[in-house]
Amino acid sequence: MRVKHLTEEALLELAGQRLSTNDRQLAEKHLVECAACRREFADFQFVHSVIGHMAEIGYQEALGEPARDLIKNRKEFAFPWTPALAVVAGCLCVLAILLFYPRMIPAVNASELLSDAMQHETDGSKAAGFRIQVSGQICASGRRSEQLVLLETSVRCHSALQHINKTRWASGNPLSARTYAAWRSALKHRTDHVIKNNASWEIRTIAEEDDTVREASLELRASDFHPTKLTLDFIDDEEVSISEDTEPLPAVLPVADIVTKVVPPKPQYVDNPGDLLEVQAWMALHQLNADSGWEAIVLRNGPDVRVKAVVPDDNRKQAVEKEFAAYPGISLEIHFAANPGDISDLFPARIHITGEAPALATDWLRQQYENSEARAEFSNQALRFSQKILGRAFIVDKLEKRRAALAHCSCEKDMAALVEAEKRSLGELEAGLSANIEPMFSARPGSSSHVLTLAEAMRLDASLHELLWRGSDSADTTFDASLQQVNSLLIRN
Known part of the structure; x- marks a missing residue:
């Protein structure tokens, strides 16, 4: 409206x-x-x-x-x-x-003011407290938009928060000159006004093609260019203001105080839509069995969630697209294995053996298997297990880091369940590798309740490559030493 x-x-x-x-x-x-x-x-x-x-x-x-x-x-x-x-x-x-007479300063000064304000901002500084207000009604309060405390559940407030979640101000500190400058710079057509008040500057930007925000203004304290208020005028709704707030976030009273005091409503934390989308993306990859560590990964950039994948053929591409059709907020970047492009952020790094020496287990393999095809089958089977273990450990490592970052979100429990499922799969792969290479040991490697970390999986992969594929030129590396390394990693408790 x-x-x-x-x-x-x-x-x-x-x-x-x-x-x-x-x-x-x-x-x-x-x-x-x-x-x-x-x-x-x-x-x-x-x-x-x-x-x-x-x-x-x-x-x-x-x-x-x-x-x-x-x-x-x-x-x-x-x-x-x-x-x-x-x-x-x-x-x-x-x-x-x-x-x-032009009461407003020429638009060119908007860039200068924002530049001064950004110079005063530091990445490590704590985000100032803020309150979100619509027509005099305080809707929410917080220090980062990932941890909003909902103070009012009216339709008006709900609509305002939904609108904010579609903008650049959906994450991080909304009272940031950098965020305002990024939004302003992305506009192809805009009109700027700068107004000098007694103790502040006001930058007002009219967006001529933004589908969400019609006009925005940022107030800066004149003494140090510190942002104190952001006003967003949405296309189809009321004006929303986000102003600096030095008051602490509301908290639930201790149990001992409930008897004598009136307990305020329990704060309701509003989940960041980007967090929810990210967890949905990871779960969709799990459903697709695309979470091997060698096919797809979820990438996050602020509120944006992107899935990058390398697939073998068009059928697999269509399967991925079908799975993610239910999540229009998640962008897809799918490449074919024949032309994968840049995969530096997609797959785990493998330690490559640069030597030209034969595999350390060459003599042992010849003693065990007279047929060269049997020797190749044994080696390839073990190396395939090793690759799967490395990929799965890579995914577990990614998920655990993202789970820690999403500790404030109600979706954290879904992330925790996904981590446990991935760890079970990793444990099964480790057990499969132990059974496969059992002939190399005098006794079968013992089972372990501990799953390998990413660093351990990389060492295991490198040791098996030295044993079964190509040895290093170092005289210090021996068959027994590499075999002991593999055994110690697989039986670690």
């Missing part, structure tokens, strides 16, 4: 106190809710006050005494045309100044 504004005629009549009682009450009610009309009304009030003041001074000087005494003591009155004309001319000058 687009917000309606009072016409200039209505504001002019209101400033001159010429509206009827009913119309005046309606106009004043609108001014309470509309900041834009309040600003314009203040301009008209100023014009009226200047005209009235100049007229009063002009008449007094022309008559030589107060007007009321003149009316009382003189029977005849000759209108002072010369002073009156001077008053009219002066008023016209004032109107010309108000209408045509």
